[in-house]
Amino acid sequence: MMHGYAGKKLVVDLTRRITKTVELDPELLQRVIGGRMLNTWSLYEELSGDTDPLSPDNTSYIAVGPLTGTLLPASAYTTVSARAPLTGILGDSAAGGHFGPELKAAGFDQVVLRGRAESPSYLLITDERVEIRDASHLWGQDIRETNLALIEELGDRFVQVAAIGPAGERQVKYATIATNMAGRTFGRTGMGAVWGSKNLKAVVVRGRRAVHVADASRFEQLCRQISDRIVEHEEFATRNRVGTTMLVHGLNKLGILPTRHFQQGVCSYADEISGDALRDRYVMKNKSCFNCNIHCSRYIVTPDVEGEGPEFEPLCSYTSRIDVSDLRWALRVIVFMNRQGIDAISSGETIGWAMECIEKGLLTSSDFEGIDLRFGNTEAAERMVRLIVAREGVGDLFAEGTRALAAEYGRGTETYAMHTKGLDIINGDPRGLKAYGLGYAVASRGGCHLRADPFFELTHRYEEAKERFGTERAAEPYAYEGKPALVESSERNCLLIDSLTICKNIGQSMEVIDAEFGAEILTAGTGLSFDPVEMTKSISDLRTKERKLNLRLGMDPREDTLPRRFVEEPLPAGPAKGQVIDVDPMVQEFYRIKGWSSEGMPPE
Amino acid sequence: MPVRGCPAQEARGGGGGRVGLLWTCGPGMGSWSGESGSAESTWNAKEKGYAMIRILAERCSGCRQCEVVCAFSHSSGRVAREMARIQVMKEEEIGLDCAVVCQQCVERYCIDACPVGALSIGQLGAVVVDPEICIGCGQCANACPIGAVHLFEGLPLICDLCGGSPRCVETCTMDALVFEADQSEVVSLAGRESGPGVDGEERRLRYARERTATQRAGMPRGEGEGA
Numbered sequence: 087m088m089h090g091y092a093g094k095k096l097v098v099d100l101t102r103r104i105t106k107t108v109e110l111d112p113e114l115l116q117r118v119i120g121g122r123m124l125n126t127w128s129l130y131e132e133l134s135g136d137t138d139p140l141s142p143d144n145t146s147y148i149a150v151g152p153l154t155g156t157l158l159p160a161s162a163y164t165t166v167s168a169r170a171p172l173t174g175i176l177g178d179s180a181a182g183g184h185f186g187p188e189l190k191a192a193g194f195d196q197v198v199l200r201g202r203a204e205s206p207s208y209l210l211i212t213d214e215r216v217e218i219r220d221a222s223h224l225w226g227q228d229i230r231e232t233n234l235a236l237i238e239e240l241g242d243r244f245v246q247v248a249a250i251g252p253a254g255e256r257q258v259k260y261a262t263i264a265t266n267m268a269g270r271t272f273g274r275t276g277m278g279a280v281w282g283s284k285n286l287k288a289v290v291v292r293g294r295r296a297v298h299v300a301d302a303s304r305f306e307q308l309c310r311q312i313s314d315r316i317v318e319h320e321e322f323a324t325r326n327r328v329g330t331t332m333l334v335h336g337l338n339k340l341g342i343l344p345t346r347h348f349q350q351g352v353c354s355y356a357d358e359i360s361g362d363a364l365r366d367r368y369v370m371k372n373k374s375c376f377n378c379n380i381h382c383s384r385y386i387v388t389p390d391v392e393g394e395g396p397e398f399e400p401l402c403s404y405t406s407r408i409d410v411s412d413l414r415w416a417l418r419v420i421v422f423m424n425r426q427g428i429d430a431i432s433s434g435e436t437i438g439w440a441m442e443c444i445e446k447g448l449l450t451s452s453d454f455e456g457i458d459l460r461f462g463n464t465e466a467a468e469r470m471v472r473l474i475v476a477r478e479g480v481g482d483l484f485a486e487g488t489r490a491l492a493a494e495y496g497r498g499t500e501t502y503a504m505h506t507k508g509l510d511i512i513n514g515d516p517r518g519l520k521a522y523g524l525g526y527a528v529a530s531r532g533g534c535h536l537r538a539d540p541f542f543e544l545t546h547r548y549e550e551a552k553e554r555f556g557t558e559r560a561a562e563p564y565a566y567e568g569k570p571a572l573v574e575s576s577e578r579n580c581l582l583i584d585s586l587t588i589c590k591n592i593g594q595s596m597e598v599i600d601a602e603f604g605a606e607i608l609t610a611g612t613g614l615s616f617d618p619v620e621m622t623k624s625i626s627d628l629r630t631k632e633r634k635l636n637l638r639l640g641m642d643p644r645e646d647t648l649p650r651r652f653v654e655e656p657l658p659a660g661p662a663k664g665q666v667i668d669v670d671p672m673v674q675e676f677y678r679i680k681g682w683s684s685e686g687m688p689p690e
Numbered sequence: 691m692p693v694r695g696c697p698a699q700e701a702r703g704g705g706g707g708r709v710g711l712l713w714t715c716g717p718g719m720g721s722w723s724g725e726s727g728s729a730e731s732t733w734n735a736k737e738k739g740y741a742m743i744r745i746l747a748e749r750c751s752g753c754r755q756c757e758v759v760c761a762f763s764h765s766s767g768r769v770a771r772e773m774a775r776i777q778v779m780k781e782e783e784i785g786l787d788c789a790v791v792c793q794q795c796v797e798r799y800c801i802d803a804c805p806v807g808a809l810s811i812g813q814l815g816a817v818v819v820d821p822e823i824c825i826g827c828g829q830c831a832n833a834c835p836i837g838a839v840h841l842f843e844g845l846p847l848i849c850d851l852c853g854g855s856p857r858c859v860e861t862c863t864m865d866a867l868v869f870e871a872d873q874s875e876v877v878s879l880a881g882r883e884s885g886p887g888v889d890g891e892e893r894r895l896r897y898a899r900e901r902t903a904t905q906r907a908g909m910p911r912g913e914g915e916g917a
Binding site: 155233244269296297306370371373374378379383392394 | 759
């Protein structure tokens with residue numbers, strides 16, 4: 087009997103309407119742990135280089151961690167992976183909420199979704215049965231409506247639903263999947279478009295199996311240690327109060343809050359859009375993912391809308407990034423897009439790009455069917471969001487993502503498409519955070535902070551920096567020295583955390599998990615033997631597999647870089663005034679540490 | 691017993707924030723402010739002597755950590771919602787989260803309903819099940835007006851207060867659960883429908899709605915009321 091793990095994956099062929107349960111090999115699990123690593127390993131083994139992301143040949147994998155559903159706090163994340171429609175390379179996205187533990191309780195660590203259903207369908211997974219069911223009555227409904235309809239239809243309030251919205255059905259390239267009434271989102275890389283292409287409206291889970299651990303008393307001790315570390319952490323009270331929205335003020339103080347599409351790093355109206363402003367005006371109560379003791383999410387009620395969220399990323403994308411100070415408007419648009427199912431970062435970038443192109447005189451409103459996408463024009467931005475979701479008119483082009491959009495318009499507008507490898511850059515200006523910048527440049531899913539999350543560069547912990555990365559400067563945000571080593575190490579830790587499907591805010595940013603501790607709690611939880619040295623090696627191997635997979639999928643290593651603005655254009659004002667990021671030498675050093683060639687190729 | 695110091699609460703100004711101001715209790719429970727230590731003034735330890743877990747519903751974030759630790763600590767490490775003696779009810783579409791657990795009510799509907807006398811009141815005031823006598827008929831579960839009793843593997847699960855230091859209370863960093871070594875006010879659950887016609891889940895949900903009824907006070911209108 088396996089502990090922690092359910093020990094099974096569910097393989098679904100939507101084309102032939104066949105489902106089968108397959109045992110997972112414990113020896114494999116010891117190497118790939120679960121969650122993101124399990125999914126990436128599956129893609130590496132199974133995906134051929136010429137697979138169209140939106141064809142039945144692409145496979146969508148859903149995975150939870152070995153300790154999801156146990157006493158381990160904040161381990162409720164779920165990862166969805168596939169070849170990404172937005173970027174063409176490895177795609178994955180994770181979400182919290184309550185879906186993961188329910189999938190585990192239904193008896194599965196992983197779900198493999200192949201083929202394409204003939205008509206709109208949803209997949210029902212319980213501990214007693216697996217069924218592919220008709221979803222034609224749900225097609226066209228938003229994610230919240232779908233969730234409510236499925237609760238009603240199945241007569242069970244405790245089913246957990248991960249669904250796509252109309253945007254996923256129309257295969258918007260950055261369509262999302264969301265759970266918890268659209269409150270928790272698998273936001274990035276377009277996983278919702280993959281489900282849309284498969285005619286898969288939702289996956290519904292309900293489980294009544296107990297999740298058990300091997301050594302309960304040791305496991306409990308270790309969980310208590312983690313809980314203590316979380317609750318005693320200096321950021322606990324702030325995270326509990328405002329969660330990730332603390333970053334509005336946090337980044338603004340550092341002069342790196344994306345404002346007017348990265349033209350500025352300081353936002354004059356930060357007080358009006360901050361986490362505290364949100365809390366004072368619209369937050370009804372804290373919300374939380376399953377078994378977490380920070381409760382960093384929130385339930386908002388505004389005169390227009392209500393629901394769980396928003397996190398910092400959508401908040402910033404629809405305020406300072408497009409130069410909007412109207413918080414109430416931003417919340418209305420964010421709730422709308424969450425329910426319709428598009429990524430706020432990528433959609434916000436398409437709009438920010440258009441706004442800057444108009445400002446720079448490269449394009450005019452006539453290029454956008456008369457929509458006057460000037461900075462701060464909320465009416466135009468909202469109209470654009472609606473067109474994107476519907477893939478109507480010019481929205482059909484915007485739905486392809488900023489890289490494709492800029493390529494279509496040309497005329498020098500590509501310069502202002504802020505993406506790496508097709509994935510739009512998150513809300514944090516890399517000019518004032520050199521390790522983060524390197525992290526975006528080399529991240530295996532494109533311009534994203536969650537692959538490395540090298541927060542350590544902000545800590546000023548010089549002694550520790552010297553010991554771990556050979557130079558005190560690794561703990562200094564503007565320094566370059568030691569950053570490649572920091573990113574390399576942070577990437578490995580993030581892979582471990584994503585494989586345990588622990589929240590990155592807790593596992594990485596609050597430093598609750600490292601390889602040593604991870605191995606110990608995995609051993610106590612699963613009864614398999616995990617050794618920190620072996621595990622670190624497996625993680626490094628998997629990172630190399632990610633690289634090889636991306637190369638197989640046509641990634642050009644020269645894409646390991648940042649948009650030129652960050653390299654050439656100094657931040658104009660504020661605490662980070664004058665900063666640029668000379669990213670390419672750091673990338674070279676990163677390759678050297680990884681043992682890759684100067685062209686970025688791993689050894690055979 | 692004072693409300694345990696909670697960073698979350700302090701961050702909001704010691705319970706003076708929007709959530710803190712709205713703490714209310716169910717029928718028959720009186721009401722008390724969330725300020726630290728204020729519960730002490732209403733204690734009546736000698737007279738009542740029963741412990742309880744008080745639910746401060748409007749603080750609940752719906753994390754279900756109470757369920758998890760309850761199941762885990764009563765079963766040597768197994769976790770399942772159905773194994774927990776405390777259960778979090780949720781209506782995600784309106785932001786409702788509320789833990790439901792035995793309130794050691796004065797009526798003791800469950801004990802009255804038991805046809806074979808398998809239930810009794812233990813030292814702390816918690817209901818104790820004698821598995822030798824229990825026939826697993828479920829009448830106790832049907833009788834509880836708030837659905838705080840349910841059958842699992844043929845036996846009723848009822849909060850046992852973990853012998854005086856409830857794990858759910860200890861783990862809740864929102865302080866949505868407070869252990870009172872002596873009830874500040876006895877709880878009456880009279881006036882609520884129960885019986886086999888009303889599902890336990892439904893009774894839990896009704897209780898959760900009742901306990902969170904005022905959480906929207908002072909908020910904009912939103913969509914929730916009619917949604």
